[in-house]
Structure formats: structure tokens, C-alpha cells
Amino acid sequence: MKHFRSVAGVVLQDAQDTWAELWKELQGKVTDGVMILPQAERGFNPDCGWPEFLEKMWRLKHYLDYARRFSTGEV
């Protein structure tokens, strides 16, 4: 049980860090806290560039998928 919680906790911490990076990209350009900014209408270009942004999204997916498979015992 302790082992399971530790592994899942570490994977989810990585997922949370990646999510925070993605969220940070939107701050000031698309949203400010909870509000959608007017300049969002003009489009959005992440500072890190679209390839890296999408790579982070993909990495996030892998963390979530691993955590799900780990939870269901499919790993």
C-alpha cells in the first residue's frame, strides 16, 4: 500500500509540475487567474513554441496514463 502510494504520488507530482508549466504559458496571454483576457481573441502563441507546448501536453498524457495503468494493475 505504501509502495503504491509513493509511486503514484511521484508520477502525479510530475504530472502536476507539467500541468503548472502549461498553465503558466496561458497566464497573461489568455487568462489572468480566472478571467479570459480580451487579447485572447487575437490568438495564442506559447513562449516555449508550439512544438514544446504540445510535447508537454503529450508528456502530461503519459504521466496520467501511467498512473491510471498503475492503479488498475495493468503496468
Next chain:
Amino acid sequence: MVVRIKDSARFPKPQEGMARDEINRVNARLRHFRGVAAGVMRDALEIWREIWDSCQDRRSWEEILEGTPEPPGFTSPRDWAECVEKLHLLGTYIDYAKRLCEGSIDHPIHHESEVEACPDSLQSFQAAGHPSITRCCRPKKE
């Protein structure tokens, strides 16, 4: 009364029974815990897929090769609001699953004391026709 070895194997000692109960209890708890975590992860992945789909180019590969100009993507504030809301929801799922694993599920993410009022945002919300929003849940900066 004399207890023979044969009998002691057939009738387990009370301590052994208790140990087995404990093992069964821990196993059941682990099963339940894994089930909850898997459910949260399934929801999180579904939300992720929706966000991923909304990031996809709407043109076909032929149109991309032909150089057809990209149609406006996230241009309306409604689209953005939905996307940001989904991303926020995804963050909530991840945070919940993480706290579930850490065993700190009863601890709220932000306590009231950690929330600062931002009157500018509130005024903007109310001017935009959302008078019901009375406070902003932006956590205090470190």
C-alpha cells in the same frame, strides 16, 4: 486437554485468524484505493483528450500540403473560456489524485487565509454581466 499437532493445523490459533483478517482488510483497502485512483485518472485522461483534440489543426493533411490558410482557431472568448476551464478541471483531477495518494485528501488546496481579493478582476466580472461572482480565488503569491 491435549492439543495434538494435527488438530492445531485444522483449527488456527486466534492470532493467526486476526492476522488474516488484518491482511484481508489491508487488501480490501488497497483495492478500493486503486479503484478510486483509477476512476479519477480515467476522468483526467478524458478531459486531456478533449483539450488535445481542440489543439488539433482542423485542416486535412491534403489542405496542409496545399498550403490552405489556417482557419481561425481559438478566436472567440467562449472557446478560450471552455479550454481554460477544462485545463483547470484537469489540474483539479491531478491534484485530487495526488492528495489521495499522499493521504492528505481532507486538506483543502487553498485555505481562506491564502486567498487574496483582487477588486480589479471582480469589477471586470461584474461589468461583464456576472454580478454573482463576489470573490476571486486567486491564491496569494509567495
